[in-house]
Amino acid sequence: MKPGFLAKNPSVLTFLLVLAIFTLAITFLSDAYGSGLVSTSMVKTLGKTLCLCLIAIAMDLIWGYTGILSLGHFAFFGLGGYMVGMWLMFARTRDIVLASAGGALPMTPQELSDAIASQIFGVVGASELPTVWAFAGSLPAQLALVVLVPGLLAFVFGWLAFHSRVTGVYLSILTQAMTLALSLYLFQNDSGLRGNNGLSGLQNIPGIEGAGQDAVSVWFLWASALALALGYMLASFIVSGKFGSVIRGIRDDEARVRFLGYSVESYKLFVFTLTAVIAAIAGALYYPQAGIINPAEMAPIASIYLAVWVAIGGRGRLYGAVVGAAFVSLVSTWFTGGRVPDVNLGFYTVKWVDWWSVLLGLSFVLVTLFAPKGLAGLVDLVQGLRPPRRGGTPLGPDDGSLQEQEAVE
Amino acid sequence: MNHLLEVSGISVTFDGFRAINNLSFSIGTAELRAIIGPNGAGKTTFMDIVTGKTKPDEGRVIWGEKSTNLLKLNEAKIARAGVGRKFQRPTVFEDQSVAENLMMALKANRAPWSVLFWRPTKADHFKVAALAEEVGLGDSLARKSGELSHGQKQWLEIGMLLAQEPRLLLVDEPAAGMTLAEREQTTALLVDLARTRAVVVVEHDMEFVRRLGCKVTVLHEGSVLAEGSLDHVTSNPKVIEVYLGR
Numbered sequence A: 001m002k003p004g005f006l007a008k009n010p011s012v013l014t015f016l017l018v019l020a021i022f023t024l025a026i027t028f029l030s031d032a033y034g035s036g037l038v039s040t041s042m043v044k045t046l047g048k049t050l051c052l053c054l055i056a057i058a059m060d061l062i063w064g065y066t067g068i069l070s071l072g073h074f075a076f077f078g079l080g081g082y083m084v085g086m087w088l089m090f091a092r093t094r095d096i097v098l099a100s101a102g103g104a105l106p107m108t109p110q111e112l113s114d115a116i117a118s119q120i121f122g123v124v125g126a127s128e129l130p131t132v133w134a135f136a137g138s139l140p141a142q143l144a145l146v147v148l149v150p151g152l153l154a155f156v157f158g159w160l161a162f163h164s165r166v167t168g169v170y171l172s173i174l175t176q177a178m179t180l181a182l183s184l185y186l187f188q189n190d191s192g193l194r195g196n197n198g199l200s201g202l203q204n205i206p207g208i209e210g211a212g213q214d215a216v217s218v219w220f221l222w223a224s225a226l227a228l229a230l231g232y233m234l235a236s237f238i239v240s241g242k243f244g245s246v247i248r249g250i251r252d253d254e255a256r257v258r259f260l261g262y263s264v265e266s267y268k269l270f271v272f273t274l275t276a277v278i279a280a281i282a283g284a285l286y287y288p289q290a291g292i293i294n295p296a297e298m299a300p301i302a303s304i305y306l307a308v309w310v311a312i313g314g315r316g317r318l319y320g321a322v323v324g325a326a327f328v329s330l331v332s333t334w335f336t337g338g339r340v341p342d343v344n345l346g347f348y349t350v351k352w353v354d355w356w357s358v359l360l361g362l363s364f365v366l367v368t369l370f371a372p373k374g375l376a377g378l379v380d381l382v383q384g385l386r387p388p389r390r391g392g393t394p395l396g397p398d399d400g401s402l403q404e405q406e407a408v409e
Numbered sequence B: 001m002n003h004l005l006e007v008s009g010i011s012v013t014f015d016g017f018r019a020i021n022n023l024s025f026s027i028g029t030a031e032l033r034a035i036i037g038p039n040g041a042g043k044t045t046f047m048d049i050v051t052g053k054t055k056p057d058e059g060r061v062i063w064g065e066k067s068t069n070l071l072k073l074n075e076a077k078i079a080r081a082g083v084g085r086k087f088q089r090p091t092v093f094e095d096q097s098v099a100e101n102l103m104m105a106l107k108a109n110r111a112p113w114s115v116l117f118w119r120p121t122k123a124d125h126f127k128v129a130a131l132a133e134e135v136g137l138g139d140s141l142a143r144k145s146g147e148l149s150h151g152q153k154q155w156l157e158i159g160m161l162l163a164q165e166p167r168l169l170l171v172d173e174p175a176a177g178m179t180l181a182e183r184e185q186t187t188a189l190l191v192d193l194a195r196t197r198a199v200v201v202v203e204h205d206m207e208f209v210r211r212l213g214c215k216v217t218v219l220h221e222g223s224v225l226a227e228g229s230l231d232h233v234t235s236n237p238k239v240i241e242v243y244l245g246r
């Protein structure tokens, strides 16, 4: 990134400042490093929310900017979580096995591996370490896999889909089918990832048992904030230059972009793979804070929620995606947490735990119909009060074509 | 005479309907050519084939000194080989500014990786400004192209075409939606461009074609009906029957 990038993109600077202030504030209100006003579980919720904001940026890049409504990015998020979860579970179980063996005779590597395997896979009735766990003992290897496995899957899937020119709704259905297939596969006990039990105990980080959850939660908050900041800067770098022009062009009229000599397929593949990797990194930071991951997390509905967040926040704008993900997921936690008082209508009691999905669906429809710019559109309202900085007011494509009709008449 | 583009014996069928029927056509490296023909004659389809949008059922499309087979290339590669196209309806990226539209069209490496790190130099800004000036959009650089009038969009698209620096320009009905003065300006520009490259213009307006003062190809039902000077083809009884007589 060149110097002056931040100066040319004041909104990035604003975002980074807000994020830094937020992270510092939470740190000084946390149990471990501050007044304790914010509970450890709240810190975790906020840390997880930052990860969701990061995947929302990925979604905005692929959908809001490139126009590909992917319903598969939560699969990459989940895969990232599984990759890091394997190391967390393996390393911790190894520590436990070694500790319980105590001063007894040193174990052979085979004995150790078998002992770990029976600990981890007892629940699914297996006692051998599946081959997919080959690298689980090595943190660097599993961290590399966080990027490589989802990246490769996205690359192969994207290559096949884009080169056969699958677009629009068909592509969305295809990505959803991929997600469904992956989660169904992981539900099986012999997938080697503990079936529907998933991976658990991920909040315990091996090697730092000395630190309590109150401290660890703050560290993860920082890590998530850092990842979000880097992701935001990367995304705004991508969309700010000619590359951004090209992908927005692909969104609006991909045939025209082809006739300018750009290989549309390569651009789509690039963005699809890159956003899959961003999603995976977000997942790898999310699940240690959640403590558990199972295939249900990767069900297609999760990816649909992701699209809803970005739509409500305002797609085609990075801060819109972040605001949408933060706002909707926090409100959603609040509603589904059972802490919102039920509304007694006399003849019927509205239980928010049940009715929240309906409310969310309704707001999605309303936003799509009446406020296509989402929450980020509010910023335009505020800025509209000031004199516009550029030569003209932004007109949508609809207004443009209106003039076209007038010209023909 | 050496040809830049040589199309021979192409045919296309859409759901049993023959839109192009054994069409042959060729154009030199610096030549201006007008294509006329009634609605549905296959003029746009012909451009679709040359630019790779439509694959013909049979025939050959040969390009350049190395005799490249264009039928083997996809749209993007054909464009990079030097074929530029202006569409019948103006198609510009309405959500982006005039400058962004031109910048995207500017001749440069098109690979994602180099585009990602590409930043305009002073020379690029200068080129874009000059192009905008040339097509009469000099003071609209920052405007969203969706705000432009129909005629201005036509001009912007011509500007984008120039920015690509193609060796062959395919121009589909450039004068639609333009005022008389703009039409005259367009003819002058096209004639000027054809000094250094090949230009194919599809146009309905006979006055416009006359001002181009070039060889004319008359298309009818997907094949060439007549070819020659405008006076020559307009005196052809077959042409009068299918086209001018109506």
Ligand SMILES: Nc1ncnc2c1ncn2[C@@H]1O[C@H](COP(=O)(O)OP(=O)(O)OP(=O)(O)O)[C@@H](O)[C@H]1O
Pocket (backbone or CB within 6 Å): B014, B015, B019, B037, B038, B039, B040, B041, B042, B043, B044, B045, B046, B088
């Ligand atoms: N994709 C397609 N599918 C089916 N039919 C098509 C397709 N494209 C063109 N046609 C048909 O092929 C014929 C030739 O169309 P084309 O657009 O090339 O005509 P044109 O000479 O450009 O006419 P105009 O002067 O109206 O622009 C028309 O009858 C049209 O309906």
Ligand SMILES: [Mg+2]
Pocket (backbone or CB within 6 Å): B043, B044, B045, B088, B172
């Ligand atoms: Mg046509």
